[in-house]
Each structure stands twice: as structure tokens, then as C-alpha cells.
Amino acid sequence: MTTAPIIELRGVSKRFGPTYDAAARVARSIARQFGTAQKNEVVHAVDNVDLSVTRGEVVGLVGESGCGKSTLGRMVAGIMPPSDGEVRFKGDDIVELPPDRARDAKLKVQMIFQDPYASLNPRLRVEDIVGEAPLVHGLVKRADFDTYLDAQLRRAGLDPGYRRRYPHQFSGGQRQRIGIARALAVQPEFLVCDEAVAALDVSIQAQILNLFMDLRRELDLTYLFISHDLGVVEHLSDRVLIMYLGRIVESAPAEEVFARPNHPYTQALLAEVPRIEARKRRFTAIKGEIPSPLAAPPGCHFHPRCPHAMPRCSQEAPRLREIAPGHRSACHLNDRS
């Protein structure tokens, strides 16, 4: 039996054009009149990504700050349309669904946002932030509301006694838990976790991650888990995707990625992981230039920093292809055998 993917991305890209204020617009139109060369100012945040996630799977997504993880996550959650390609939820292209079914799909795919404060309405009390959607969508009856709300808050590690507070009255990690409670309260099938536990101390983090794993076991909840914490990603994920400047450069089962990283970027990343055993170390600055998504290097985006770069690397983009069962990597080195 083949299980249909719960989420499928086909050739998904996202580009952001520049936005200009009045002064910049004037400057640009003058520059245009005089024929001054214009720089290409389009950000290629996500570039032609294919991804298929099966029910109950935990997919970790890792990559440098600014490489496009949150943008990819937002497209998966159906809250940002792709510039190209399609996002399918249980086989349906979300963009083409009739409004009521699209709303349903959006409810089933929830996102825990990276920036807890900006994602919470400052004028709403916690009880409304967490409780409103379940009430509106008929997931809970008015009469059972208080019990439901208390349970939702408690399992995210929040004291139900805080339900009448506003977001600004909480600590950073408490706000993050409000976001977690809100996402889980609508009983989603798919959860995009964008740095969802980054603001929590390791003990409360363990409590939330254990909750995530319980929900997966009990309800087959599926996760796209974006995180910079490789220890957490390794612990939780079945499969790990490595992203570099808008592209997926490696994809493999979690054990495989950590034991046998193939892509030079993945290898460099794993070598940097700080360990609690390493005391008072001298941190080192980045070697080589960080490429910009405003002017991505041609060929393999990683070539300006890659210790193995060959002439071919700056001319031709390597394809993501299978190098071992279930292990894919995008690097020309794999062509030499």
C-alpha cells in the first residue's frame, strides 16, 4: 500500500520584489531616464523546491539564517502563495479549492511562528487568542469551553490562572507557549513549527517536545520542524532537509545525515555545532563571503565557501539526486566515481 502524502510541494519558488518609498521611486525613475544600470533587486527566497511529507512523519528543516526556511514554512501552511509551483494538501492544490474547503485545509495545517510576539494580537487576552478559533469552528461547545481552555493552556506549560492576561504581560518563552497552545487548540493534522521551542529552557522544551511526540503517536500528527538546534532536530526528526540559499541541498533520514553528511555545506554546519563539553572556546568568524539572495552566485550557490569547489561548480547548478537509498544530495562531487 502506498500512503498518499499529506503535504506535497512541486517546483515551489518564492520571489520577493523590492518595495520602494517615495524618495526611492523618484531616484529610480531618474536613474531609468538616464539609462543608469539597474541592479536586480529581487530576492529569490525559495528556489524550485519539491517536497513530499507522509502522514505521521517528522521532517526537520535546517539551514543558514535567511536561507528561506520560514518562507517555505509559510507556503506549506497555506498563508503565503508561491510565486511558482504548487502546494498540495492531501492531493488538492490549496489555491484551487473552493473557499469553504480551503478554510478547512488551512485549519488543519497550523503554524507556530518564529517570532512569538509579532504573531499574537496585543489587544486580545490569552483566553481569546487560544480559545476563539476552536469555539468559532465548533471544536468545543460553549459549556465545555473553560475546561477545554484550561487543558490547552496547561499542556503547553502555561498556568490557567494567566488566561485573562494580555501578551505583553508574559515572558518571551511564555509567549511562545501561547503560540503553541493556539496552534494545537484547533486540533491540526499538520504542524509547521518555526523555531517553536527556541525561547524555552531545556526542561520546558523537553516537556513540549514530549507532547509533540505523544500527539504524533496518538493522532498521527505530522510535522515540518524548522530549527537551528541540531540536537533537537536529531532527536525528533525522521528525515532532515538541509537548505542553502533557497534550495534544498541534502535530504536524508536523520541518522544518516548526522552520521554520513554528504554535502559540503552540511559537513561544515555539523562541524560548527557548539558542545556543552567545549569550555571557554575562541569563536571563529565566518571564512569567505556569505552569498546574498539578492545576487546568488551562479552554479552551485555554495561554491564561494566550498573547500572542494571545482571550475564546474561556478557554471552548473548540481541537481538534487539520490546517492544512497533515501539519501539525496546536490553536489558535483557525487558524479566522480
Added chain:
Amino acid sequence: MTTPTLEVRNLRTHFFTRAGVVKAVDDVSFTIASGRVLGLVGESGSGKTVTGFSIIGLVDPPGRIAGGAILYQGQDLAKLPEREMRALRGNRIAMIFQDPMMTLNPVLRIDTQMIEAVQAHAKVSHAEARTRARDALGMVGIPSPDERLQAYPHQFSGGMRQRVAIAIALLHHPDLLIADEPTTALDVTIQAQILAEVQKLAVNYGTALIWITHDLSVIAGLADEIAVMYAGRIVETGAADAVLDRPVHPYTHGLIGSVPSRNRRGEKLRQIPGTTPSLLRLPPGCAFRTRCPRADAACEQEPLPSQPVPERTVRCFHPLVAVAA
């Protein structure tokens, strides 16, 4: 002996809410010398950010400093008029906020904000300020800084916004830098770049650092001393190495035991049993009592700071100290 850059004495910062008094910071004391790094760790909601806000004078009503002293190079910041505090803030004392949007204005371009931050405390031309802003962006690993200066905060990724806030805090080489979860949204490569810059700052300018974070491996690599907070109190302080290797307070011990890399893949992660008590309804005596494996009747009294081992201060009646056989 030289005066330390910062000495906090018995600080109490309370929020007088309608539901009751929230003792967010309750009798906190610590000292940091020039060029040293204090790692401030502890439970989420234990008062780390409020401690930072108290130092830099940004506690808003209904919160206020209810007691204690904050001595910066010997002068008490808690008693300083706001006008004098403003001259220090962002200049000699800077804070990297946990939420970068506390530093950034969403409707202004990055260049406008950074140039203003430069010119607020340095008499330089607009062009010179712009150059400094661009260099600062480059230093925190933002590529194409000239183009990126013209963007608005919402056009940046979460980690890029955080890095702009870091760049602004470092502009004037402060004497005291309070960094509140500054690298949580950053990958390990860029994190290392920023930590390298910060270490340079401490060495070259003698900046004293308070580094607030949940990431114990960063603390291990960066901090000289560690202070551990629980429910508004510092429950353990000591040299970073010693505290990480041989935690003496039961809360610290439980916290270090919850680090995922020490657990097995896919298995349930270890966590401290029970939940954080609400600061509105703390049990009398030791606040950790309801969750502590070593608690007994003695713990119904308030544990005062003691030194069960040399160079370690702990608030606990039954610290984890090896008993000689």
C-alpha cells in the same frame, strides 16, 4: 580593588497587577567586572528579562523597582534621573532585546534607524554614520549590506532582524552589554561569527557582558560565571565550568539533565517533574519545593544564600554536595 562595571544588590522588581503582586525579580544580587561574561540562565518566566530591563531602566508600570541598588561604575542607576539614564542607554549601557522589534521600528527603513542610532551618541556626518551602519551590518553577517540598508524590517528573516538589533547594540562599544537570547534565531555558523565579535568587544573595549540564554552550550563556550534563576531568585552562582560539571542546586541539576544531546534519539526527553508555580501563588519556603526530589520539612522555610562548596553560592537546604565517606 577596582570598582566592578556592575554590581546589583538585593534587587526587587515587582508588578503590582490587579490579580496580585508578581515578584518577577526578588532579592537578586550579582557582580560583573570589566571584560567578564556572566551567563544568566534559568527557567522560562523566572525573571531574566525583567532583571535586564531593571538595569537599563525600562520597567513599565504597573511594574517598578521595589528595592535594592544597581551600581554601574559605582553610581546607582535605580536613582538616576531619566535624562541621565538616556545618555547612558544605547551608548555606555546597551541591551539586545529578546524581541528584536523592541529595537526596530516597523515603519522605518533600516538605514534611517541605524543612522539615527549612530548619530544619537556620536557627532559624525550623515555619510560617516551611513558607513558605520553598513559596516555594522556586514559584521553581523548580512550580505549585500548596501542594498539591505534600504529595506524595511518585515523584509528581513527572523534571524536577520535579530542581527540588526545586535549590530545596533554594538555600535558604540558599550561598557556593559545585556544580551537577551541574542542568538536563538541564528544558525551555528552565524552564531559563531557573532560570538567572535562579542569576544573581541570584551577583550578590546573591556565590555562587561550579561548573556541571557537557554542554550547551555553557548554559555559553556562563552561565560566566565553562571547565575541560575528560578521563580525570581538566583538559586546558584559560580564559575561556569564548575556549575555545568557539578551543579549543586537541585533545579540546576534537573535543568542540565534535560539537554537533548544527553538523551537518546526518539526516546522521551528527561524533564523536571511538575510545572512552574504561578508567581502569584508561590508556596511558602523554597519555591522549588513542589518539584524537588530532595525536599523535606526544612524546605518550608526560606533557604538563604550559603556556600556549601568554595566559590559557589546556593539557595538550598540540601545541596547536592558529595558527602565524605
